[in-house]
Amino acid sequence: MKVVVLGAGVVGMAAAYYLAKDGHEVTVIERHSEAASGTSRSNAGLVSPGDSTAWASPAALKTFISSLFNPDMGLKVRFSLDPHFYLWTLRFLMQCTQGRADANTAVKLRLAFYSRQCINALQAETGIAYDERRKGILYFYRSEQSLAAGAKHMQYIADRGLTIEVVDRNRLVELEPGLAGVRDQLAGGVYSPLDQTGDSYLFSSQLTAVCKQKFNVDFRFDTVVDGLAIEGDKVTSVRTSQGPIGCDAVVIAMGPESALLARKVGIDVPVYPVKGYTATIPIAEDKGPTMGGVDEDRLIAYSRLGNRLRLASTAEFAGYDRTFKPTDFRTMFKTAHDLFPGAVDEGKALCWAGLRPMMPGSVPVHGRARYANLYLDTGHGHVGWTMACGSGKFLSDLIANRKPEIDPAGLLYRN
Incomplete structure (x- = not known):
């Protein structure tokens, strides 16, 4: 056929x-x-069943309102005359009940687990290389309060088959030596060993x-x-x-x-476009992270792709606009300097913005x-x-x- x-x-x-x-x-x-x-x-580079939680949830409206007053938040909305944006938003809000959030998360997790098996089988069949690493991903938090909320949040996925380990700051640095310089600034995290990274x-x-x-x-x-x-x-x-x-x-x-x-x-x-921003920066072999991670309090993800660091952040509703400006990467670069002192030269960064095709649920x-x-x-x-x-x-x-x-x-x- x-x-x-x-x-x-x-x-x-x-x-x-x-x-x-x-x-x-x-x-x-x-x-x-x-x-x-x-x-x-140029996405975050994460192959992550651990990131299967549906965006639409009871907390989504609170996050949306907060974003209107905090320009450094990961969520941004540029109001538009596009009627499809408002229709999509209405459908999104209809998915924000706890029941729909749980159901959508379960479906995403099922597909993510299956897809992880498929990509690894495909790689074994074809021998293709894409700077892949199968070391897991760390989802880490900067306060005890956010760590407790994050661990509870991840437990729903864990109860449905995802292996996780809730770790304190010492275990976190044991898993990721690249974070040793900021150990005292972090409360701990959730380690998902089944997650992996690679360059799509x-x-x-x-x-x-x-x-x-x-x-x-x-x-x-x-x-x-x-x-x-x-x-x-x-x-x-x-x-x-x-x-x-x-x-x-x-x-x-x-x-x-x-x-x-x-x-x-x-x-x-x-499907409606949601803009995301990434920066790809060359790093030395002995510097930076050794696996993928997500700074959950600042909503910034990263992955190590060979001798490159990929940073990703922001969910911006801006229609089909793919433009970007230097200030869009300000928080991203600041966080990278905080997490990996001396590893990042933002002057060598390749910056990019692209559109994610989001469904309401x-x-x-x-x-x-x-x-x-x-x-x-x-x-x-x-x-x-x-x-x-x-x-x-x-x-x-x-x-x-x-x-x-x-x-x-x-x-x-x-x-």
Whole structure:
């Protein structure tokens, strides 16, 4: 079957790999000149089942109000005339009950666990390298109060299968010597040994080569998707800037742009862009962290990618604006200097901003949407890197009409 995958981010690339492995004739269409040039270009680098908690929760409204008065908070809102922002916000608030938060978190965790298995199996099968480290991730706190709240928060995930260790400041530094200089400033943390890190851009680039060489996947870079040609209940071709491309099935994996295309064919996919900022800084071999971490009080994540430090922060509602300015990285750099004295030269930082495709309940959507041969694989939010391979394998099972290896409850698209 000829399957056209729209989008060559890490989610689209994973889908293309599993579909091609199934024997399909796969074409990938991407508006950029290479894979992982949009949302997947520069994320936090965390493959983190430990970060599966749904954003929508009873505490979300309090956080939103606080953000209006504190410009240094991780959440920022730029008010807009876009009606889709207000509709998305309403849907988000409807997911903020404790019952919905728990249910959404459970679905995310199930997919994250499965996806971690898939990415490690894929790496073993292909031999690709992407500065991966399987040392776990530390979620740490600066006060006893926030540590107690964080440990309680993580216990819900632990009760559903995530291995965690609540650690004091001494054990924290034992696990991560890179934090020795700030031991007295930290209360402790939660260590998730099953979490890991890696560079999604390198992963996607390496996977592109595998798909070309082993499976003869056809990549159409520098090609813009204009729409879908539909006859009856099927998509017959994808309309692009380079002309129509025929298909037997289409997968929408376009990240934050997924909703824009879906609307053109009458499908409601409630994905909205949430901007995040990252900085990538070269560091010496003997300096900085040895594993991934999250400063939970300042809402700043980091990972070690070879001899690079990747910093990430902020969830900003600013529509499809990808611009940034130096002040957007002020708190990020200050925190990096605090945590790793002498390791960071911000003058050498490669700064970036990208858009996360967020669903109101933080759970991505998969499967058939309205038309018999149109499929979704989108809406992964801030954990697209974590969930990409599990989503791709799950989608390939759906397209092949196989029983999925993972329970599909909560993951399938509903009109």
